[in-house]
Amino acid sequence: MNPAEIDSSNLEIDPLGKFGTMGPTDVAIDPKTYRLKVTGKVGRPLSLSYDEILKYPSLTETVLLICPGFFANNGRWTGFNLKSLFGEAQIKKEAQFIDVVGASEKRVRIPLKEIEQKRIFLAYRVNGETLPQKHGFPLRLVYEDAYGSDWVKYVDEIVVL
Numbered sequence: 001m002n003p004a005e006i007d008s009s010n011l012e013i014d015p016l017g018k019f020g021t022m023g024p025t026d027v028a029i030d031p032k033t034y035r036l037k038v039t040g041k042v043g044r045p046l047s048l049s050y051d052e053i054l055k056y057p058s059l060t061e062t063v064l065l066i067c068p069g070f071f072a073n074n075g076r077w078t079g080f081n082l083k084s085l086f087g088e089a090q091i092k093k094e095a096q097f098i099d100v101v102g103a104s105e106k107r108v109r110i111p112l113k114e115i116e117q118k119r120i121f122l123a124y125r126v127n128g129e130t131l132p133q134k135h136g137f138p139l140r141l142v143y144e145d146a147y148g149s150d151w152v153k154y155v156d157e158i159v160v161l
Contacts, residue, residue, distance in 0.1 A: 020071030043090030
């Protein structure tokens with residue numbers, strides 16, 4: 001199944017207990033010492049605590065997570081829009097991409113123009129619950145129309161390129 005070709009608007013929400021998982025599941029991050037960094041082509045680099053992140057305007061979207069051949073889970077993800085960070089970080093005009101970086105240097109590159117066109121955001125809750133450790137606590141990239149391998153878990157840096 002190609003996520004970009006599926007209409008998931010009529011799918012039921014899968015219970016969190018039935019969600020599959022791939023990649024690392026045991027990265028333990030202390031929310032008291034956690035920092036989300038925004039670096040690269042920005043006028044004002046950021047280093048945000050978990051509590052500061054929770055103060056950004058939240059959004060909740062139903063987005064289908066597909067790991068081909070393994071599972072497909074439709075969930076209600078709650079987090080914040082990346083554009084909120086970009087305004088505060090004063091993203092430079094020449095910037096064209098972002099790298100979202102997580103545990104073990106896992107990263108995905110996203111063209112900035114896609115941020116405007118798709119549901120792409122950082123989630124800290126799923127199906128009304130705090131994002132579980134095995135699903136990427138404290139932050140996981142939600143990336144509409146991308147396979148689960150690009151839904152970076154344990155996000156700790158956004159590099160603007």
